[in-house]
Amino acid sequence: MSGLEIGFGSLGVLLLLMLLRVPVGIALGLVAYGGIYLLLGPVAAWGILTAIPYDFTAHWTLSSVPMFLLMGYVCFHAQLTEGLFRVARAWLSWLPGGLAVASVGASAAFSAVTGSSVACAAAMGRIVVPEMLRANYDKGLATGVVAAAGTIGSMIPPSIILLIYGIFAEVPIGKLFVAGILPGLLSAFMFGLMIVIRVSRNPELAPTTSVRETLAEKLAAFRGTWPVIVLVIGVFGGLFGGVFTPTEAGAVGAGLAFLIAFAQRTLTRKTMGQAVLETLYSTSSIFIIAIGAALLTRLMALAGVADYLSDLVVQHEVGTIGLLIGISVVYLILGMFLDPIGIMLLTLPIFLPVVQHVGVDLIWFGILLAKYLEIALITPPVGLNVFVIKGMVGNLVSTATIYRGVMWFLVADLITLGLLIGFPAITLTLPSLMD
Amino acid sequence: AEGRFAAFLPPANPVVGQGAEPFIERVAKDTNGELTYKLFAGGALLGGKNMVEGLQTGVADIGQIVFGYFPAEFPYATLIADMAIYGSNAPAIAAAVSEFALLNCEGCLAEFKKLGLVHMGGTSTSPYVLMSRDKIETLDELKGKKVRTPGALWDRWVRAAGGTPVNISAGEIYEAMSRGQVDAVLNAFGAMKSHSLWDAAKHVTNLQLGTYRSWGIFTVSARHWEGLSPAHRRVLLDNAARGILQAALGYIATDDAARAEIGQHNVSVHEPSDGMRQQLAEFLKTDRPNIIENAKTKLNIAEPEPLMEKFVALVEKWEALYAPLGKDLDKMTELLMQEVFSKIDENTHGL
């Protein structure tokens, strides 16, 4: 068998295993091992299993994932964020799907303190999903919105993906970060618009709370929000004041949440135990999938699948827009199965020289890349952000339902992507002001 | 079949762009296409911390190893890492570390052999300098500053100079610098451009703090090496000699490119005060017993002193040899072949 046959064949086997309800991480890891065994033999396949899982896990920047998860779970169990949603309800209930729109806004704001989309979804998920389910929102909408909105975490600065791209492509990181702001806000706006349109046409998705509150009541709602305000000021202030890094922000947020819960007297042994337990469940189940995806990425690299797809695009003389659309398709395909950083490392050595050759601005391309990788986090069958939410809702909502809910946001993302490709000014205006 | 070359750094880095890439091209040409490698850069196959396991098991055939990540595995290379402040001429140090490990240090070759790896020489970055948010010309200005360094030796220097060494991962340097979690970083000048540090670090202190030199940028898996014909091994060795120098010159070129642009980024370069220079010279003297102590107790090297002296002598030898050559890669390679790589027997090396 040729490398390509093994590579594409492995993807087929992967789909089959997942349909047979083999857990995602196990299916990914087993297929990767089998494929590398066929390609390079038993010793190297064994070697990949030795080299990747420990190295992937023992990673400093990834420590923000369990820490932001812990923060979210503590906030939820100690009821720190209930006040926030009372405000959202009071002020946004006139909007169709107000709570879902509020979730998008909260995720966009939260993106400014985390560099990782998975961490963003992790922090927000436990806070907002139960509130929407309690308000009888459609399960797919309630879960899908957080999985999708979490992806803004790697567009609005700081962003791990943009950092790695900046060093890889030697593009000024400061400009990249600034370039991500408008596309990040545009993504959030499109998500919000999608919610409003969908709910207007089908109000059953998000029943409006029939409360009509006076302005005084609306203002009074803010009183219950002090725990969140303290938390947000602490995390934002510390990050921008140079006290801690985006990676450390998760641990600081979790620590602050514990302190606030303690001060509010909502911190009991039981809530604390529950928060820790759920954090461990989520962390362990998500990392096993991420490790599996990292293993599969090595198989795709060795089998030459990424090279093959990229060559298909590069060989045809299609002009800049055609090239970018072709590249988008490649990222959509790879993004179905692999982890975002793995995809970036696989494809950049091929695509960078090509886009540079046709004169594509590398800052613009970096933002498009971030968008492709954000989309990868929510496309089936392997969408890490979907699995983050799945790990939180347990048996309440099926993975298929979350994917169904995410589909609409995927459409919104594709429109956003089209706008970013069609109107480079959205990306390039802000950074050009820096010169 | 096509071999696999694993690099954990991105293609823009000199050890990949000027090291691995031209090496692969030349090897293919010199063997008439019989020996070809596919490059997996930027950690697409193996990262810095699992490179040794990956090479041992044949996941990759040739790889780039930072020995500092594996002090228990590479005690002799770690000793060299501790001697990073001697000398500043990148190609000369690349030649010196290679001659030292390949011809003058049985322990070095033994540690590779034990791990199932074959050494083909090391390289060196350009000199490390201090890049900071505020001007640092004197020891007083360095006092209390939080400094991110690339290794234990420099941490000791920061401590001795009155600063605080802080641990920030390589990927977070930019963020930490721009928001002020660190006040200064130690790196080669080129990092101003490649890591966009000049957005935040507006001051550079021209204190030459040595170079990064304890890595193998063409380390071969013994599984691969054993299957090669002696003629092919010869081709790899010859091209490694050129490659380590080309990478070292690449670092200098990267520095030059960054220096040419600092004006546009309002970066000012400062000369360190005499006090600072004296402190560095003093540190080299007082740190020597630490290195020896560490070598004996942690690294289990019974007699480090003769090795250390040999290494310093080799640095001086190559700095003298290369000083008149400017940046002439061909002449440098010729000398390195003559003095070192021609003395390696492709029929026995690493076997």
Add this chain to the structure above:
Amino acid sequence: MLGFFRWSTETCLRLSGVALLLMMVQINLDVLGRYLLNEPLPGTTEIVTAYLMVAIVFLPLARVEMADAHISVDLIAQFLPVGAQLRLQALACAAGAAFFGLLTGSSWQSAMAKYRIGEYVMGEFSVVVWPSRFFVPLGCGLMTALLLYKGWRLLIGDDALVRDASGPAEH
């Protein structure tokens, strides 16, 4: 047997719970020390990455399996009759046992190699890290044993372990 798995998975979970809280405390102390006293907590990065991350990810694996909380994509399985679903679950157990069995073996071998060589990392202070390597075969080994046991029980028609499972969202 079930009693052994309940006890051992719970013990591992508690250990990783301690690791999780330690991670939070240690990073906070490091941040505070660096900011207020200009003196970070030595070894934070090394301990968090090598020990705490690895413990948090690998030690809870089997407990998560007990709770049936490993993530799978339920597209067609849910429409099958109960008997077929159980047999499908036995298949998933076999696949899982194969994968985690391989991981247990390879990580054990690697842990032993790192133990023999005395793996440590160098910062301003060096930190011995080889013990953390053993978290991987410990967590994966327990997971393998549990999956083998569960698969066998399912094949002989006993779904006690499946009924025993209670995901976090149901608490």
